[in-house]
Amino acid sequence: MTLAIEKEISKVGTETVKVNGFYLHSKYNPLREAEQIAKQEYKPHHLHIVFGYGLGYIVDALIKEFHFNEPILLIDPLMDHNYIDVFNPTYNRFYSAKANDIAKIIDMVDKLSTYSTNVHIITSINYDKLFPLELKNVLEIVKNNHYKQGSNIATAKHFAVAWQKNLLLNTNNILSDFTLGKLEKEYTAPVVIAAGGPSLTKQLSLLKEYRNKIILICAGSTINALIANNIMPDYIVSVDGGEPNARHFESLSFKKEVSLIYGPTNHYKVRDSFEGKGYAFIPSVKPKYKDYFENRFSKKLPLIHGGGSVAHYALSIAKYITTGPIALIGQDLALTNDQSHATGVKCNKSAKDLPTSKKVLVEGYYGEMVTTTQTLKIMMNSFNEPPLLDTERKNVWNCTEGGAKIHSIDQLPFGEFLEKFTNEEAPKIVGEVLDQSTHIEEEFFNTEINNYNKILKLLKEGSQVINNSIGLKLTSYEVNKIGKIEKELNNLYKKYSLETLLEPIFDRCSHEYLPKVNETSVESNLRAKNYALDLYTSCYQQIEYFIEQLMSKENKTI
Structure with missing residues (x-):
């Protein structure tokens, strides 16, 4: 594809650019246009994929709108053949990929669109007309990733x-x-x-x-x-x-x-x-x-x-x-x-x-x-x-x-x-006969149950601290007590490898209790208390249910 790129000066004196007759920015006021697009397109706690850089006005304006250090991924077919220069901003979560580097785009979308991060695609002006096939590929990648992420969440739960x-x-x-x-x-x-x-x-x-x-x-x-x-x-x-x-x-x-x-x-x-x-x-x-x-x-x-x-x-x-x-x-x-x-x-x-x-x-x-x-x-x-x-x-x-x-x-x-x-017999490495019972030993099984009960006790203590708190904000004493409980819980989660059991709860709570834009201190304190209470209560119920399943006559294997 042959591209004719022309740079012009807009009505307000700011540079704009035209590719094959299509303007990538306003020919009147590119900066104001970019600010309006950024305000309209910004979505808190999302991965923003910007398809089309142009002269960078939209990317720069969007980063200024960010409130929660959201990631931004830039994809531009003009980068594939060095038609444009991308001035990497100092923003620490700015990423870019060439449109023809499909493997990198897939990898970046997969890494940046975590369980708690949704994806929002912004197509810059006239890029859909200039590069419809490349845009289609990006949309397909995001669609497949969305389906995969949803499947992963459902499977983990x-x-x-x-x-x-x-x-x-x-x-x-x-x-x-x-x-x-x-x-x-x-x-x-x-x-x-x-x-x-x-x-x-x-x-x-x-x-x-x-x-x-x-x-x-x-x-x-x-x-x-x-x-x-x-x-x-x-x-x-x-x-x-x-x-x-x-x-x-x-x-x-x-x-x-x-x-x-x-x-x-x-x-x-x-x-x-x-x-x-x-x-x-x-x-x-x-x-x-x-x-x-x-x-x-x-x-x-x-x-x-x-x-x-x-x-x-x-x-x-x-x-x-x-x-x-x-x-x-x-x-x-x-x-x-x-x-x-x-x-x-x-x-x-x-x-x-x-x-x-x-x-x-x-x-x-x-x-x-x-x-x-x-x-x-x-x-x-x-x-x-x-x-x-x-x-x-x-x-x-x-x-x-x-x-x-x-x-x-x-x-x-x-x-x-x-x-x-194949030209000769392939020798197989034959293993040894297993000389032990493949069922878990009773002593180890009972020890783990006792350890899980220790965790339940801590979760209950944490819930009681929050429930007994009178004000909207935890006191310094309550914060210190919760901090000690949290430290001990994290050590026990790691030691006894309970991440699989509790991962769906961690992901749900981290997604449901995200801060709002311009959140007040009252809203922030209430959100923090509700998050902690939900987390402790849900983890308690999940572990308690897990113990019940282990101890049931049908499932217990010793």
Whole structure:
């Protein structure tokens, strides 16, 4: 695209600019126009994405409007070819990205749009006419991120109790098992990752034929499809903490030749199906778990990147354990042949059973348009985004031969991959037989319950201090008392790793009790008291409910 850029002097003497005949600022009074736009567009506690810099008037005016150190992300196609100069303001939360750097934009939006930060897009004057395709890309990125963030919030809330329970009941397993670090770069053999998409079925005959020449990693529930075809993997990766995941494994039993690779919040019953020692890791989204196991138990576990599905973790694990070539099969991420999964996978559904509103079209493996769901689309995008996006590793191929196209991974027919990279038997590192009970020890279980009760006592004390406070503002004595309680609580939360259980409450309270613009001291004091009371009361109820679930006859496992 050829761009003709002309600078002019406005009616009030301030410089303005015109691109291909379109003014990017007022030709009368650019500064006043920018101030009006900034006042109208500013939204407290939002990430502001400004599409179009021009001469910077709107960005400068917007920053002056900020009250709460909000982040601002500038994207301008004119930056791509150095048509304009961006004068980075001294504002400490100013970020910029070129419009053609999609990976950076995705990464920046993901990092800056936290649970408590909404996103507001401001399209500068005439940029929608000059760069409609680039604007469309930005809007799509923000839309996908909004859906992903919403899904993350809902998932964290829904699984808070289950994940915390799995962490507790997996602790003895993890202490008895190997760390995944034991397998770091131990293989040079080719690794095949079998996911449960519909296209897996057509690859099974080749998988059988070359089985002894590869290391086979199975992604979670795919195991039932493999077993139905008499194929046994070397490793099964499992990260899902829900009951449905446990049901995939409830009737299965594996000798030491098949090893489980899992994270702390994986459903604790899955471990019972494995005779041999497993390998434990920490999902990179839960770095505090790494500190928990290192500080409390001196157990060092590696951080592994994921992206919302077990297949993402499986890919990261494959890269972690081998320097050899890696193939993905069954990674459809689409409703191939009107099915959600391969034959034999227990959660397989017909596309006809899914509402039309949940279906979207994406580019397919062969360049055609294929039908998928919004959830699968997010999983597909995760392969193309940091941290899974890997431009350095050149020996990873998508050999699914169907489904959606993963743009960041080269494609190769599965038969060609096997013929090219397999020439001898791939030796498997066989683990040891587990010589301890995989159930948590009763002494440790009871100790944790006592620790949780200590936290409940502190939360109750904090609530009583606030409830007994007479004025709108806490006295210095009450503030000091709350401060001591808060310090002790934070130490206990960290020591006993309760972040998963309480994270939804922390996020909700931080979002609901944000300060208002021009807030009075009375409003500020009342907000602070309501925030603290809500936080303590909600945390108390959540932990109390968690203890009840642990102590119930149905759930207690010792």
